[in-house]
Amino acid sequence: MGTVIEATATAKAQERSMSPGALEAVDSAARSCLDRAQRTAGDLDLLINAGVYHDKILSEPAFAALIQEDIGANLSQPPGAGHGTFSFDIYNGGCGVLTGIQLVDGMLASGTAELGMVVASDMDPEPGVSRGFGFPAVGGAVLLSADASRAGFTAFRFDTFPEFAELFQGYVDWQEDAGPGPDHHGRNILTVEIAESYTVRALECAESTVRELAAAQGLDLGAVDLLVATASVPGFADALASRLGMSAERVAPLPDDLAGAHTAAPVLALESVPLETSGTALLVSAGAGITVAAALYQA
Amino acid sequence: MQGSHPSENGEHWMALEGGADGSLGDGPFTSRFIGIGASVPERRLTSDELMASTEHQTDIDLERLTGVRERRVVAEGEDSYTLALDAARDALARAGLAGEDLDVLIVSSISRYVGGLRMQLEPPLSLSLKEALGAHRAMSFDLSNACAGMMTGVFILNDLIRQGRARVGMVVSGEYISQLGVNAAREIRTIQSDQLASLTLGDAGAAAILERAPEGAPGIEVAGFTTLAERSRLCLAFPAKVGAGVSMYSDARTLQEVGIEDTVPLLREALDQAGLGFDEIDYFIPHQTSARAIEKGVKEFSESMGGAPKHVVVTVDEFGNTSSTTHFVALWKYLREGRFAKDDRVMLLSIASGLEVGIVIFKVDQLLERYGHGH
Numbered sequence: 001m002g003t004v005i006e007a008t009a010t011a012k013a014q015e016r017s018m019s020p021g022a023l024e025a026v027d028s029a030a031r032s033c034l035d036r037a038q039r040t041a042g043d044l045d046l047l048i049n050a051g052v053y054h055d056k057i058l059s060e061p062a063f064a065a066l067i068q069e070d071i072g073a074n075l076s077q078p079p080g081a082g083h084g085t086f087s088f089d090i091y092n093g094g095c096g097v098l099t100g101i102q103l104v105d106g107m108l109a110s111g112t113a114e115l116g117m118v119v120a121s122d123m124d125p126e127p128g129v130s131r132g133f134g135f136p137a138v139g140g141a142v143l144l145s146a147d148a149s150r151a152g153f154t155a156f157r158f159d160t161f162p163e164f165a166e167l168f169q170g171y172v173d174w175q176e177d178a179g180p181g182p183d184h185h186g187r188n189i190l191t192v193e194i195a196e197s198y199t200v201r202a203l204e205c206a207e208s209t210v211r212e213l214a215a216a217q218g219l220d221l222g223a224v225d226l227l228v229a230t231a232s233v234p235g236f237a238d239a240l241a242s243r244l245g246m247s248a249e250r251v252a253p254l255p256d257d258l259a260g261a262h263t264a265a266p267v268l269a270l271e272s273v274p275l276e277t278s279g280t281a282l283l284v285s286a287g288a289g290i291t292v293a294a295a296l297y298q299a
Numbered sequence: 300m301q302g303s304h305p306s307e308n309g310e311h312w313m314a315l316e317g318g319a320d321g322s323l324g325d326g327p328f329t330s331r332f333i334g335i336g337a338s339v340p341e342r343r344l345t346s347d348e349l350m351a352s353t354e355h356q357t358d359i360d361l362e363r364l365t366g367v368r369e370r371r372v373v374a375e376g377e378d379s380y381t382l383a384l385d386a387a388r389d390a391l392a393r394a395g396l397a398g399e400d401l402d403v404l405i406v407s408s409i410s411r412y413v414g415g416l417r418m419q420l421e422p423p424l425s426l427s428l429k430e431a432l433g434a435h436r437a438m439s440f441d442l443s444n445a446c447a448g449m450m451t452g453v454f455i456l457n458d459l460i461r462q463g464r465a466r467v468g469m470v471v472s473g474e475y476i477s478q479l480g481v482n483a484a485r486e487i488r489t490i491q492s493d494q495l496a497s498l499t500l501g502d503a504g505a506a507a508i509l510e511r512a513p514e515g516a517p518g519i520e521v522a523g524f525t526t527l528a529e530r531s532r533l534c535l536a537f538p539a540k541v542g543a544g545v546s547m548y549s550d551a552r553t554l555q556e557v558g559i560e561d562t563v564p565l566l567r568e569a570l571d572q573a574g575l576g577f578d579e580i581d582y583f584i585p586h587q588t589s590a591r592a593i594e595k596g597v598k599e600f601s602e603s604m605g606g607a608p609k610h611v612v613v614t615v616d617e618f619g620n621t622s623s624t625t626h627f628v629a630l631w632k633y634l635r636e637g638r639f640a641k642d643d644r645v646m647l648l649s650i651a652s653g654l655e656v657g658i659v660i661f662k663v664d665q666l667l668e669r670y671g672h673g674h
Contacts, residue, residue, distance in 0.1 A: 045314060047526075052420050059409050059418075059545055060445045060536035061652035068528035075529035077312050077564060084312040084525035087653065088451050091411075091441035093421045099440045103455060110462050112314050158438045162430040170421035174543035188538035192421075288421035 002152030002298070003105040006115075006143040008270045009033035012258075013123050013137035021055040023063070025139030026121035027070040029267075033117065033141035034071070041073035045113035046104055047087040050096025051263045053122040053135070057172055057190060062089040067119060086113075093168070094232045094287025095158070096120055097266045098295055101144065102156045108146040118142045120263035130190040135232065136258045140267025151298035157213040161205045161290040167198040168232075168288035194233070202231045202286040207243045209292040210284055217296060221246065225279030228252045230265035231286035237269070240284065275299055311568050313523035313656070316457055330460035330509045331518030332666055336390030337631035338382045338504035339618065340371040344477070349498060353484045361498055364490070366590025370501025370619030372477040378412040380424060382504030383473030384431055386624075389631075390469065390506035391432070393669045398432030401508075403456055403468030404439040407448030407623050409536070411441070412475045416543040428471065437468070445534070446586055446651035448472055448623035450524070453507060453659055457522050460511050471506035474622040478544035485541045496534075496551045499589060501619030505627035517662035520644075521573040527561050530554070530654035549652070555588070558650040559596045563603045566648070569658040570604065578606030580660070581643035582633070586650050587615035587625040596650075608646065637672040639663045 009032035013025040026049070034041055049064035058066075064087035069075060073085040092099040097120050104116035121139030124130050146152075169192070176186040206229065214221055221244050229237040229251070237251045252269040254261065261268055266285055275281065281297040346361040346368060362368055373382070383406060391397065406425040413419045413427070423441035428434075444451040452470030459465040483497035512518040534549035570577060577600065585593050593613055601607035614629045621628055626647045633639060641664060649657035 056537040065531040065653040087526040088444040172418040
């Protein structure tokens with residue numbers, strides 16, 4: 001029994017929308033993903049949001065609960081029938097989607113769930129006020145189920161490299177002199193700081209994790225058909241492929257205008273390739289921490 | 300699609316995990332709690348003191364209204380991270396383990412304050428905790444699910460242990476949320492305020508360690524969760540406009556009413572799955588929002604179930620609502636005070652913004668001995 005990807009979808013935030021934001025983008029991606037798999041929201045047992053930078057930087061409730069309500073997934077319990085949806089958020093930076101996939105994989109394997117969706121989106125909550133936020137506004141969704149006839153995800157590995165924790169920071173704090181008007185003496189401001197050395201360190205860490213995973217799984221990297229690699233910075237996948245001795249043709253590309261996408265980046269890359277015919281896929285995400293997540297997927 | 304939907308195998312709305320009887324899912328193992336740790340700040344703030352600090356005259360008798368006499372609040376140098384770290388160390392000591400023994404580390408704080416009131420979004424708090432605890436092998440991540448955060452972490456960890464994907468793991472949270480009360484005190488004017496619930500909050504850290512139980516040993520019998528998202532916008536919290544930290548706006552009355560009403564069939568579902576009556580629960584630990592809400596909830600649940608639990612745990616009077624840590628602070632207090640007997644069965648019930656409803660039923664068993672009781 002393997003955990004397989006039934007569908008993926010992405011959506012950009014619409015600037016002309018009445019309510020542009022991370023929520024609108026991820027709602028749209030989630031609906032498209034369900035449509036592509038010919039599923040309904042009511043089929044979902046599990047909904048995990050892995051996005052970090054939400055509208056208003058909401059800390060409660062889980063952003064996933066808002067998404068669940070928006071897409072209409074088992075909103076209230078009808079008497080004596082059906083099944084519900086369980087929603088929550090995870091925070092693991094650029095590794096959030098793969099972390100969510102691993103959690104869904106576990107609950108599918110145990111029979112706790114039969115259909116799970118991992119979603120992610122990021123958007124600057126206060127354009128013009130936030131500092132250092134450079135991620136494009138995009139949302140993504142991955143729909144997962146168990147299939148007895150396919151291998152699907154066969155291995156996961158997560159590593160952390162805390163010596164590089166300072167290289168990628170996202171935080172909100174009170175800035176005393178940042179507010180307009182006489183009634184304001186300050187405001188809470190989002191700051192994102194990515195050091196110049198982050199990319200090269202993320203590559204080193206990712207290479208280390210991939211080689212550990214390959215060794216543990218007895219995998220010849222030359223036999224990998226597809227590399228899906230993201231780290232919230234442009235050019236990461238090609239550079240990692242080069243370090244791993246893989247050809248650029250095997251890299252799942254990101255659209256140029258979304259090359260620096262954050263938590264939804266793995267979904268964007270998955271969407272760019274025909275995954276069903278891709279043989280052995282290696283998924284690698286790196287993010288703040290530095291944290292690296294790697295997974296093997298047999299299409 | 301292969302197989303039948305879980306609901307078709309027993310008609311349940313919640314995502315449910317079984318336990319010792321192996322009746323739900325494919326998990327060959329049972330998980331059990333082996334360490335509950337907590338960290339409560341020394342400093343106490345009474346409701347009278349808090350209400351004396353409001354910017355506007357309110358005439359709200361907060362203690363009478365909510366049953367919260369006092370709450371603990373952080374001192375200089377304490378924050379979400381330090382509370383979580385201290386609780387994690389306490390839990391490890393109770394379990395007789397070191398950080399390197401952990402396969403999984405899940406941090407479930409809503410507040411992610413490090414270094415005062417700086418809310419850290421990236422890297423996750425779990426990264427720093429993992430390093431500080433020496434949990435080098437642990438797969439780590441943060442999750443957020445409002446006041447149901449720790450319970451959600453336990454649900455996930457239980458699933459991983461039951462399948463054999465992990466042997467030992469920790470769920471930990473540090474909640475520095477008294478700042479919401481400070482922000483509410485600046486704006487609140489009447490008892491109708493949508494920030495009233497913020498005045499009940501207190502700071503605390505808590506940690507729970509689960510392990511694979513020896514064959515035949517008791518542990519978690521049923522764990523269940525669901526999100527009734529029709530109610531998702533009844534309580535919203537985000538960075539404050541009036542000062543550092545967060546402000547929370549909630550329709551607390553509606554949340555309480557629908558929370559109780561919607562939970563009744565879910566409670567029945569979990570009890571049915573465990574083959575238990577409500578009166579077979581020795582200690583019932585609900586989410587600690589207010590004494591009145593707990594009293595009302597227990598009354599309605601008991602009437603609907605045709606029986607009442609033997610004991611209802613209330614700690615909101617002395618700790619306030621400590622958000623995601625509330626069940627485990629209560630559990631920790633009762634374990635330390637030697638309130639439980641070895642065979643006691645405990646039910647934890649989470650009703651949180653979302654609307655999240657989570658239930659965990661377990662036997663206390665060997666936990667007693669880890670706190671110097673039960674010999």
